[in-house]
Amino acid sequence: MALTLRTLTADDLAEFQRVLDAAFLADTTEEELERWRGIFEPERHHAVFDGDELIGGGGIQTRDMAVPGGGPQPVAAVTSVAVKPGHRRRGVLTRVMKAQLHGMHDEGREALAVLWASEAAIYPRYGYGLAAEYTQLGVPAKAMFRPGVSVGGERVREVARDEAVPVMKAIYDELLPSRTGWLSRAEANWNYQLSDTERDRGGLSAYRYVLHPHGYAVYRVKANWPERGPRYELHVREMAARDDEAYAALYRYLLDVDMVGELKFFTASDDPITHLLDDSRLALRNRFDSLWVRIVDVDRALTLRRYNSDVDAVLEVADGFCPWNSGRWRFTVKNGTATVRRVEDDPDVVLDVHALGAVYLGGTKLTSMARAQRVREVTKGAVNALSHVFSGDRDPHCPEVF
Incomplete structure (x- = not known):
C-alpha cells in the first residue's frame, strides 16, 4: 500500500x-501523554501512514534559541522523530525531514532547525551538523577549590x-540572550523540563531546589549506602548564575552536601570547574554530542548572529536536500553584522551545508571541518580567517533535551 504523509491533529497524540x-x-502511560500534551503542536507534526496505520513521524517545537551575539532567534526545535519497528528503511524519515x-x-518560517540526535549517523544526511557538545562531569564530594576562589x-x-x-524563571530569562544554545521556555516547557514522575526520576529522588540570590540549581540524589557509610550520588539537573562568584558558590554548596560521594553534572563543555578545583584531575569529563544545527536558508540564517571580525569571502555551498541553498554566496561581515547575497564569483572556500551548520554556533571550528575534509580552501588563508569570524566567546550549550 502506498505511504501517505499528513499533518497531525490533537486527536492523533x-x-x-x-x-x-x-x-x-518505552511503555506509553497516561502520565507521559499528559506530559507531552502541553508542548504538543499538532500543526507542526508530520506523520507517515501505511493505509490507516501511523508508522512514523516527527515534530517541531516553536522556540527561540540564543545565537552568538544575536540573542534569541526563532528556531525549529525538531523533536519526537521516530519510525515504528517493522517499517524502517522505507523512506519514512526522509519524507518527514x-x-x-x-x-x-x-512558508518563510525559521531559518534554523536544531535537534538532539538519538543516533549520530542519521542526521548528517539531511544536512545537520554537529554544532555543540556537552560534558558528563564527575567530581568527588568535598573536592577543594584552589586558593583564591571567591x-x-x-x-x-x-x-x-x-x-x-x-x-x-526570572534568572533564566535574564541570562538567555547571552547563553548560546539556550532555548526560550514557555510555561509548558518549564512544566515538561521539571516533570517529576517516577518515570522521570529513573530510580533517583525527587528534585531538590537550591537558590542563591544570583543563581539556582536543581538536583536529584541516588541512594548508595555501602558497608563503609553513605556514598550517595548527587545528579545536577541544571545550574545557572548571573555571575561567576555565584556559580562557584552553588558548586561549593552542592559539593559539600552531606552523605554524598560524588557529584555528577550534564554541563557545558567549557564549564569552569576544572579551573576552580585545587586538583583539576578530580573532575572526570566525558564529552558527547548535543545540538545538531541545520541551516534552512543560508542567506537568512547567517545574518541572525554576530561575528568576531570583518571578512569578505565567497562561500560555495552544496546542499542536495534543500537545493535552494546550493550555489555561491558572498558573505560580508562589517562591525559584527553580516550581509549575504548570491553571486557567480569564484569561491574562497567550498563546503557543504552540514559544515556550515556545525560552525554556526561558534563551538566547532571551521579549521577542524577543513581537516575533516568537509571544507576545501580555494583562497589561501580563507579558512583561518572564517574560522576566527565564526568562533564564539563561550562554547554553546543546551541545558535541556527536547
Whole structure:
C-alpha cells in the first residue's frame, strides 16, 4: 500500500505517542501523554501512514534559541522523530525531514532547525551538523577549590519547588540572550523540563531546589549506602548564575552536601570547574554530542548572529536536500553584522551545508571541518580567517533535551 504523509491533529497524540514510545522501547502511560500534551503542536507534526496505520513521524517545537551575539532567534526545535519497528528503511524519515525543512523554507518560517540526535549517523544526511557538545562531569564530594576562589558571603539555601521556580524563571530569562544554545521556555516547557514522575526520576529522588540570590540549581540524589557509610550520588539537573562568584558558590554548596560521594553534572563543555578545583584531575569529563544545527536558508540564517571580525569571502555551498541553498554566496561581515547575497564569483572556500551548520554556533571550528575534509580552501588563508569570524566567546550549550 502506498505511504501517505499528513499533518497531525490533537486527536492523533495518543497514537503518535505510542509509535514514539515503541521506537524508543518505552511503555506509553497516561502520565507521559499528559506530559507531552502541553508542548504538543499538532500543526507542526508530520506523520507517515501505511493505509490507516501511523508508522512514523516527527515534530517541531516553536522556540527561540540564543545565537552568538544575536540573542534569541526563532528556531525549529525538531523533536519526537521516530519510525515504528517493522517499517524502517522505507523512506519514512526522509519524507518527514523533507516536509519539515521544505515547509519552513516555503512558508518563510525559521531559518534554523536544531535537534538532539538519538543516533549520530542519521542526521548528517539531511544536512545537520554537529554544532555543540556537552560534558558528563564527575567530581568527588568535598573536592577543594584552589586558593583564591571567591564564593562570596551570600547564603545558599534549599527551598520548596513553589518558591524556587519563579526565581529560576526570572534568572533564566535574564541570562538567555547571552547563553548560546539556550532555548526560550514557555510555561509548558518549564512544566515538561521539571516533570517529576517516577518515570522521570529513573530510580533517583525527587528534585531538590537550591537558590542563591544570583543563581539556582536543581538536583536529584541516588541512594548508595555501602558497608563503609553513605556514598550517595548527587545528579545536577541544571545550574545557572548571573555571575561567576555565584556559580562557584552553588558548586561549593552542592559539593559539600552531606552523605554524598560524588557529584555528577550534564554541563557545558567549557564549564569552569576544572579551573576552580585545587586538583583539576578530580573532575572526570566525558564529552558527547548535543545540538545538531541545520541551516534552512543560508542567506537568512547567517545574518541572525554576530561575528568576531570583518571578512569578505565567497562561500560555495552544496546542499542536495534543500537545493535552494546550493550555489555561491558572498558573505560580508562589517562591525559584527553580516550581509549575504548570491553571486557567480569564484569561491574562497567550498563546503557543504552540514559544515556550515556545525560552525554556526561558534563551538566547532571551521579549521577542524577543513581537516575533516568537509571544507576545501580555494583562497589561501580563507579558512583561518572564517574560522576566527565564526568562533564564539563561550562554547554553546543546551541545558535541556527536547
